[in-house]
Amino acid sequence: LAARHTPAGSAHTGTARRLTAAEDALDAGDLDFARELAYEVLGDAVRPADRVRAWTVVVDASGQAMSEIADVFPEAVRDAGEAPGLLAPLHYRMSWHAWMVGGSAGRARDHAARAAGLAARAGDRRTEVLALTQQASLELFLGRPEAESTLAAALAAPHDAYAMSHHNGPIYLKHRFHLAHDQLDEARAELRTLVYTLRQRGSADCLSQCLIGLAQLEIQRGRCRQALSMARQSLRITERAGLSQGPAWYAVALAETAGGSLSQALAAAEAARRHSEDDDDRLFLPRALHAEGRIRLFGGESGRAAVLLRRTAELESAQGQGDPATRRWHADLAEALARSGAVDEAESVIDRARAQAARLGRAGVLAALDRAAAAV
Numbered sequence: 001l002a003a004r005h006t007p008a009g010s011a012h013t014g015t016a017r018r019l020t021a022a023e024d025a026l027d028a029g030d031l032d033f034a035r036e037l038a039y040e041v042l043g044d045a046v047r048p049a050d051r052v053r054a055w056t057v058v059v060d061a062s063g064q065a066m067s068e069i070a071d072v073f074p075e076a077v078r079d080a081g082e083a084p085g086l087l088a089p090l091h092y093r094m095s096w097h098a099w100m101v102g103g104s105a106g107r108a109r110d111h112a113a114r115a116a117g118l119a120a121r122a123g124d125r126r127t128e129v130l131a132l133t134q135q136a137s138l139e140l141f142l143g144r145p146e147a148e149s150t151l152a153a154a155l156a157a158p159h160d161a162y163a164m165s166h167h168n169g170p171i172y173l174k175h176r177f178h179l180a181h182d183q184l185d186e187a188r189a190e191l192r193t194l195v196y197t198l199r200q201r202g203s204a205d206c207l208s209q210c211l212i213g214l215a216q217l218e219i220q221r222g223r224c225r226q227a228l229s230m231a232r233q234s235l236r237i238t239e240r241a242g243l244s245q246g247p248a249w250y251a252v253a254l255a256e257t258a259g260g261s262l263s264q265a266l267a268a269a270e271a272a273r274r275h276s277e278d279d280d281d282r283l284f285l286p287r288a289l290h291a292e293g294r295i296r297l298f299g300g301e302s303g304r305a306a307v308l309l310r311r312t313a314e315l316e317s318a319q320g321q322g323d324p325a326t327r328r329w330h331a332d333l334a335e336a337l338a339r340s341g342a343v344d345e346a347e348s349v350i351d352r353a354r355a356q357a358a359r360l361g362r363a364g365v366l367a368a369l370d371r372a373a374a375a376v
Helices: 011-028 031-044 048-060 072-080 084-100 105-122 125-142 147-155 170-180 184-201 204-220 224-241 246-259 262-279 285-298 302-319 330-339 343-360 363-375
Strands: none
Touching: 011 031, 011 048, 011 204, 031 048, 048 072, 048 084, 072 084, 084 105, 084 125, 105 125, 125 147, 125 170, 147 170, 170 184, 170 204, 184 204, 204 224, 204 246, 224 246, 246 262, 246 285, 262 285, 285 302, 285 330, 302 330, 330 343, 330 363, 343 363
16 A cells, blocks of 8 residues: 555655565565566566566466466566676575476575575675575585584574574574484474464464474374464465465375374375475475375375385485485385386385485484384
């Protein structure tokens, strides 16, 4: 309303207000309104900073469906010119696009590192923290030794309140590092504090994603009723806000598998797969396939499970996964292969994953692989 009542002679003020309203709409989960306001700005804004800010709203409003906005980046980069402060947020988002749509963690890591460097030059600590977090996440996935030091740089002062409470920020990622080391209590402490903060003043997307993480953590702790509650809360939030539902259905599938009904778990996993395929989301699709494959394995459908879990392995390996603790599908694939008669292939999966896990000191992964080896 403020933007629409701004006098005609105050164009810059009106543009700034529309952009602020668009960003507020993103936080509230009103993605269509955010997108509409951003395109209004792009229709008449001439200042590069305003145009790039509008483009970032368009990108963020796409949610998991980043394949739909691939043509945005060339235009946005042209508008940014050579300004580090404008290029930094674009390279940060190009990192997500390279991972979610391009399926390359290596290229995504390079974009994140470039974004962090550009943001540091521009004095944009918020973008620097988010980019460093993304870089650390990708280095963890790739099994690179510098991941811990990159996360430490993101956690170091000066802090940015927005980035620190974001689901793509360093506090959330810190809990995932704890999980990789099987430190469940430490991971839960980090995540519960973050969820509490987000319930007070967070965006729908951030709260939904953190509830998904907490549901997965409660499953690992054997608290299945709490996990079901968290997963269902996440799904309700995504449905109300019109967010991409693939991740939430994935969490429901995991929780139903652990403490609910296998039939409901399978329906949820299939929904997660469909949503991820519709969004062309290569980040969550392999997780949805893993969830479905695991459920079918538990249900005695070894051959069907092996097909799904092979596809999981193909997607994750193509992305460059080097740390088996980040996505723990290896033992399930080996067991499905062994039960369906592909013993040599099962042994190969175990040997490769065991070598990676031993190098990185992933005791929990090694234990799961020992279980699978017994089935072989």
